[in-house]
Amino acid sequence: MSAALDYATAEAAWEDAVRAAALLAIDPPGVGGVCLRSLPGPVRDRWVQIARELLPAETPWRRIPISVSDSRLLGGLDLTATLRAGRPVLERGVLAESDGGIVVLAMAERIAPATAGKIGAVVDNGEVAVERDGLAERTPTRFGIVALDEGATEDERPVGPLRDRLGCHLDLNGIPVHAASGSMYAADEIAAARQRLPAVACDDHHAEALCAGGLALGIGSLRAPLQALRAARAAAALDGREQVEDEDVQLATRLILVPRATQVPPSPEQAEEPEQQPEQPQEAPGEEPEPEEGEPDTSEEDAPEEPDPGEGGDDEEQEAPADGIPSEVVLEAAKAALPDDVLQRLKVRELALRNRSQAPGRAGALQKGGGRGRPAGVLRGMPRNGARLNVVETLRTAAPWQPLRRTEGETRRVVVRPEDFRVNRFKQRSQTTTVFVVDASGSAAMNRLAEAKGAVELLLAECYVRRDEVALIAFRGTRAEVLLPPTRSLTRAKRSLAGLPGGGGTPLAAGLEAAHEMTLELQHKGSLPVLILLTDGRANVTRAGTGGREQAQHEAQEAARGVYLTGVRSLVVDTSPRPRPMGRELAEAMGADYLPLPRADASAISGAVQAATGIGS
Known part of the structure; x- marks a missing residue:
């Protein structure tokens, strides 16, 4: 957990957090979402309230617990409607219900990798594919994610695939309550920015600058610069402009690129030195024999021949990447936002995650099975040897077969057979x-x-x-x-x-x-x-x-x-x-x-x- 910040730093961090909420409200699918690292408290509650109030009133807002089932998450058989209608009826999952809105993941640091993978697949494909219980349907959906990360140590973080799909990464732990004021934006400003967003354009050199900044910060994911580009366009729309400017790129860099940095970007002097060093030794061995044979004549002839064919055009082309692409804007914003001990923090986090994957864990290894622990779905089986029958899942399995079984002479309203039995499965950490x-x-x-x-x-x-x-x-x-x-x-x-x-x-x-x-x-x-x-x-x-x-x-x-x-x-x-x-x-x-x-x-x-x-x- 980060230490408390001084008031000026905390106030600036809170303003950036509110800007992130505004960008998420303008373009939820484009920004991707927000990974909010904060313990439960008034600061986090105030940010969540601001994020919700900035959205239009009809925008879906769904909260997903860590124990959510696949049928509730993705959709599946509506048991009540199926038994009433006598045919399979599809129930929409929470991800399909969140189209155009926000999904809130509670205790995201504890979410199961399988659940995170399913959410990531829906985000990547832009649709929910349901193929189970005799049903097959695809429902388009696009939404933003707010992942509430309540981890107290470096090794308690959401899984990597989930973090990679979240654009903004905020840490509110060091912000005191008195520094977390209200929002500087109103809901009507967000609505106007949403209407203006499709007309906002971004020059190629700004887009290339974000890509170059991502490479300089050691970010290997292609999602980060794309999310930063969408965030910069949303920031321009929020300011009432139809063109991305340098300040929009700087804001996107602070919110999206800097939290994912794995290295400190080199300074311009360090970047130029390796280019000049190899050129000098290559020219020296070629020039040393020439003055011995042809003395100054060859050197004077070779010197004007190199600039002549290119004239001023070559110089302009060589200077264009340095002057035309404002990569220094991204790098300066990144260096200003990076903490002094960023490399030490990254190394500690890497070691913590490595020990987490190899060590027994905080309370032992995770084991499945048994009759105690956290629910981990269901499996086919008989309710014996301590196994508990899951009545709802058993009826859900039997429901699609009711029309066929009634044709076989069954008079019961609901026909359940042993092959339909589903028992609860649990998981617990070993001692x-x-x-x-x-x-x-x-x-x-x-x-x-x-x-x-x-x-x-x-x-x-x-x-x-x-x-x-x-x-x-x-x-x-x-x-x-x-x-x-x-x-x-x-x-x-x-x-x-x-x-x-x-x-x-x-x-x-x-x-x-x-x-x-x-x-x-x-x-x-x-x-x-x-x-x-x-x-x-x-x-x-x-x-x-x-x-x-x-x-x-x-x-x-x-x-x-x-x-x-x-x-x-x-x-x-x-x-x-x-x-x-x-x-x-x-x-x-x-x-x-x-x-x-x-x-x-x-x-x-x-x-x-x-x-x-x-x-x-």
Whole structure:
């Protein structure tokens, strides 16, 4: 979440946000929509109210929840009308009902990729295609989208395909309430701009400037310059002009191009330097032999011959791209709007999204099935083994077959057969359990145990937010012991860790086997285990409890390969004063990340675990 802005900056940001609402009201399909990143509050409510009041009174305004079904989104069989008429009757979906208006996506950062893809397909094709339940129909529709992004961190954002189809990207989190005043536009001004929009023209050089600005900002999507062009035309219509000017291009650059920037545009001096540098070395080797042979005669003859054929025409053609295309207008507007730490923000966002795709997640991986969780549609099946019958979808499936079944001698008004049964499907996030396996042997055991205790307590505090669990296994002497079964209780964790003694041999194989058994049990229960091993990797006690470093090391490698076969995400923290090859070899056998931390404290271990495994991202 962005920090609070000073009043002048916040006031300017709010004015741009209101302009974005006005441009969206003038040309909803052309601008594409607005991605409004803001937590619920009076500032967001005021912007949504302004955006709605600027639209004509008859303009559709539809709100779509994240749990919307396909039949409500795209359309499908109208169950009541079908049963009444005795034939399939189509029900229009919310996207078809929104033709010419606005669709509001609530909690857009949590929208399912499948739902976002269906909305994107409708936006691209300009129509809703329904081919289900014995129906086939295409309904033209064009609308704008307001995506309410309530994400609190960088990794909580709407999916990429949806963001790409939204023209303006606004962030209202840093704007205080007293800076969010009313609108500087009236509804009649928007209506007049709508009528003027078809007559607004844009010169080729302004269009080329927007394309060049998109390339300079590192924007790879072709939608961005097209949306910026439509926004510039809408801005000109709003000001009562029929020609796009530089200020319209600057506004479109701030609202549409700058939020998608992936690089800082080069300055004119940096852009000219690479062009001049290669020209000089190419001319130098060609001119050096000529004065030696022909001295000044050849140089004087070659010099006038180059400008003569082109005369002034070549110079004009070469200067036209620089003077004719006002690309500096776009670049100056982009540089003025880009924050100073834009590159750092982009890198942090990229790492957060990468960890999000690889890590277990905020509360575990998403799993489908079961009888609990968020509804995830329906599937064909019988209502047994805990599955719940979806009566509406069952009747919807049976409705198209009623005329045919009545001809077979059925006297019932509605004939439902077993093949029509549809049961609810749910999805829920699996529990993530971080399993610590701590080497409690040797003279430095107390230090390592203190670090482990601190790391467990730090991660346990975050488990209350993520609803994850923590477990602890310690090995020393001749065996391994489960000190802390999977739990979220901080009191229980401290009580279990308080009286752990240290010293004795290193039964590393026993510790890994205990971790192996616990991870298999957690996987069987549907949890997602993450294994953290703190050891120096030097085993000296075998499974039988006898001494023998070579045999103990061999058994530890075998146990590590057993952990690897489970596919558990794991991390080996080497706590030896001087890391040796045994720790890295053990990590390779486990398929784990290797992290040597000879002087690690609790906070360092906790931070390393989060960075390496993605916990907490």
